[in-house]
Amino acid sequence: MGTPREWILHVDLDQFLAAVEVRRRPELAGRPVVVGGDGDPTRPRQVVATASYEARAHGVRSGMPLRTAQRRCPDAVFLPSDRPAYDAASAEVMSVLRSFDVPVEVLGWDEAFLGVASDDPEAFAEQVKAAVVERTGLTCAVGIGDTKLQAKTATGWAKPGAVARLTRDEWFERLGDAPASDIWGIGPRTAEKLRALGIHTVLDLARTDHAELAATFGPTIGPHLRLLGLGGDDDPVRAEPRVAKGRSHEETFTTDLPDPADVRDRVDRMARGLVDEVAPEGRRVTHVAVKVRTASFWTRTRSGKLPAPTLDPAAVAAHALVVFDRFELDRPVRLLGVRVTFEEPASGSPPTDPGTAAGGEHQDAIRSTMEP
DNA sequence: TCTGGGGTCCTAGGACCC
DNA sequence: TCTGGGGTCCTAGGACCC
Numbered sequence: 199m200g201t202p203r204e205w206i207l208h209v210d211l212d213q214f215l216a217a218v219e220v221r222r223r224p225e226l227a228g229r230p231v232v233v234g235g236d237g238d239p240t241r242p243r244q245v246v247a248t249a250s251y252e253a254r255a256h257g258v259r260s261g262m263p264l265r266t267a268q269r270r271c272p273d274a275v276f277l278p279s280d281r282p283a284y285d286a287a288s289a290e291v292m293s294v295l296r297s298f299d300v301p302v303e304v305l306g307w308d309e310a311f312l313g314v315a316s317d318d319p320e321a322f323a324e325q326v327k328a329a330v331v332e333r334t335g336l337t338c339a340v341g342i343g344d345t346k347l348q349a350k351t352a353t354g355w356a357k358p359g360a361v362a363r364l365t366r367d368e369w370f371e372r373l374g375d376a377p378a379s380d381i382w383g384i385g386p387r388t389a390e391k392l393r394a395l396g397i398h399t400v401l402d403l404a405r406t407d408h409a410e411l412a413a414t415f416g417p418t419i420g421p422h423l424r425l426l427g428l429g430g431d432d433d434p435v436r437a438e439p440r441v442a443k444g445r446s447h448e449e450t451f452t453t454d455l456p457d458p459a460d461v462r463d464r465v466d467r468m469a470r471g472l473v474d475e476v477a478p479e480g481r482r483v484t485h486v487a488v489k490v491r492t493a494s495f496w497t498r499t500r501s502g503k504l505p506a507p508t509l510d511p512a513a514v515a516a517h518a519l520v521v522f523d524r525f526e527l528d529r530p531v532r533l534l535g536v537r538v539t540f541e542e543p544a545s546g547s548p549p550t551d552p553g554t555a556a557g558g559e560h561q562d563a564i565r566s567t568m569e570p
Numbered sequence: 571t572c573t574g575g576g577g578t579c580c581t582a583g584g585a586c587c588c
Numbered sequence: 589t590c591t592g593g594g595g596t597c598c599t600a601g602g603a604c605c606c
Contacts, residue, residue: 214606235574245574247606260606266571279574306577306606385604416581419603440578448575487599495573501599535575 208349214308215248237278239268301437313435347430369429374401403427448535469518482507489535
């Protein structure tokens with residue numbers, strides 16, 4: 199008996215936010231449901247987070263203004279976005295996936311990769327689907343591939359609720375003539391640049407010399423694009439939980455804020471609020487950035503490094519204001535955002551007092567004391 | 571269709587140093 | 589005095605994704 203073949207499975211929940219809402223309000227089943235903003239489609243500056251398939255049938259899409267969604271689907275039920283509920287539902291689902299005792303890499307609220315050694319990956323996928331629906335009441339699609347890109351692409355064919363497979367030897371047969379922009383990771387800007395190089399299809403991309411791509415896209419992205427054209431790289435499923443690099447909040451105001459003093463005050467409050475949120479995790483803040491958008495959609499970010507990493511809300515807020523004051527604002531503000539960046543976690547060991555840090559950490563301590 | 575919020579990673583260019 | 593070359597740190601912005 200040989201070793202079973204290695205597969206990557208991509209699990210993607212169907213219409214996740216809408217499904218979570220329907221699960222707790224079963225009377226909504228079968229109705230068009232639109233989740234987004236505060237759930238009031240008459241208020242501007244709010245967009246659709248997720249539309250149920252019934253709403254999608256009327257042309258409602260993610261990212262569309264709620265007002266437009268209501269125009270397209272007047273009978274839809276509009277619901278406010280309820281993050282804590284989706285966080286909790288996501289945790290339920292991921293827990294079911296982890297119960298299979300395979301590496302699980304969480305991609306977001308409603309997606310994960312699984313690393314599976316099996317001679318019958320479809321059977322495994324069916325077991326996953328069955329377990330998820332039995333234990334959470336939510337349905338999902340599963341894609342199977344040799345790479346993450348292939349698995350993710352197959353999921354697109356499996357939605358909603360089915361299983362599909364795309365392997366290395368079928369890649370060009372099934373995607374060779376497709377536009378390069380069909381590939382996960384190639385957005386509109388990159389697709390446009392590729393077209394300017396005469397690269398239109400996936401096959402074109404796979405045949406392009408990596409040096410040519412590097413010249414246009416840089417030494418990392420260029421060669422990576424070619425790998426995408428070839429069906430993806432061998433990046434493994436990483437079960438280690440991701441450590442957040444930072445945390446941010448931003449808010450688009452229903453009407454623009456004309457008073458700079460008011461805006462400044464909000465920067466202060468947002469910064470303090472962020473640090474209060476993050477402090478229990480013990481991650482000290484090293485940088486703070488402020489984002490501003492005006493009515494014309496002019497959007498800029500300013501950032502700065504704190505004199506020293508800190509958990510003190512007042513210190514972070516003060517620095518946020520220093521950064522904010524570098525804007526020369528003469529117009530009303532549509533959006534305000536604040537982002538904090540955390541220091542690198544001390545690798546492999548719990549947080550240590552700087553005075554007693556050893557080894558690699560000690561080097562960091564030396565370097566930081568040498569800064570002017 | 572007047573355009574959300576929360577992330578990640580990469581690149582460019584200036585400052586500064588040797 | 590016409591001007592090197594490399595390295596690192598830092599900030600701003602681009603691009604993409606869910």
